[in-house]
Amino acid sequence: MELQIDDVMLVPMYTIKVPTLLEFNRANRFHIERNFPTKQKDFYTLEAHQRHVLESLLNFERGDAYNFAVVGKGRKMIARASLYRVLRENYHNAHISILVDYRHQHVGYGDKILKRLLKHAFEDLKLHKVSAEVMPTNFATVALLKKNGFVMEGVLRKSINVFGQWEDHAIYGLLNPNEPTVLD
Numbered sequence: 001m002e003l004q005i006d007d008v009m010l011v012p013m014y015t016i017k018v019p020t021l022l023e024f025n026r027a028n029r030f031h032i033e034r035n036f037p038t039k040q041k042d043f044y045t046l047e048a049h050q051r052h053v054l055e056s057l058l059n060f061e062r063g064d065a066y067n068f069a070v071v072g073k074g075r076k077m078i079a080r081a082s083l084y085r086v087l088r089e090n091y092h093n094a095h096i097s098i099l100v101d102y103r104h105q106h107v108g109y110g111d112k113i114l115k116r117l118l119k120h121a122f123e124d125l126k127l128h129k130v131s132a133e134v135m136p137t138n139f140a141t142v143a144l145l146k147k148n149g150f151v152m153e154g155v156l157r158k159s160i161n162v163f164g165q166w167e168d169h170a171i172y173g174l175l176n177p178n179e180p181t182v183l184d
């Protein structure tokens, strides 16, 4: 499954060469360490990334999470994005997360990727709701979410460990404007 947006494409993470993903994560270590959960000590190794890519394949097959690499010309990786913690039954909800390579930020990719993933979540996966958890101090992400109609629903106190510290996490939500979900 590939999702096209203008000059870039979202491709399943498991189709990316492991060293390409490792290089992306190493290059963006600063943002990963400050905005995402604290990683295992071996996170920035080839072995950990081999496991990560394999897990992403299994998650895709199970429908538990959809991790994408965003690639441009020559399959150069410029971002990663995911719909994860996908819950069906009485929820039909997923969480969304995006990281744009620091050399490609502020030129509109984050917004395009978010819009394309939301379209996929609501129209293809027919989810009822998409949520996003973000530290209130992550102003860029908060602004991006609000710009796309997400509403802040509350703050989960000291609920995520980032860079070795317990941090508050604000939870934002967006409802499917078409509301097509039939519970199964």
Ligand SMILES: CC(C)(COP(=O)(O)OP(=O)(O)OC[C@H]1O[C@@H](n2cnc3c(N)ncnc32)[C@H](O)[C@@H]1OP(=O)(O)O)[C@@H](O)C(=O)NCCC(=O)NCCS
Residues within 6 Å of the ligand: 031, 035, 036, 097, 098, 099, 100, 101, 104, 105, 106, 107, 108, 109, 110, 111, 112, 133, 134, 135, 138, 139, 140, 141, 143, 144, 147
């Ligand atoms: C948040 C992030 C994905 C935005 O990606 P981007 O490609 O730089 O964003 P865009 O250029 O598409 O900008 C879209 C909107 O995001 C917001 N935004 C982006 N950078 C911002 C900044 N530095 N300050 C405030 N708002 C910002 C704005 O609302 C902007 O819309 P505008 O240009 O109309 O004002 C990117 O900054 C990033 O990867 N950050 C680190 C990873 C991260 O924190 N991910 C979320 C973890 S929960």
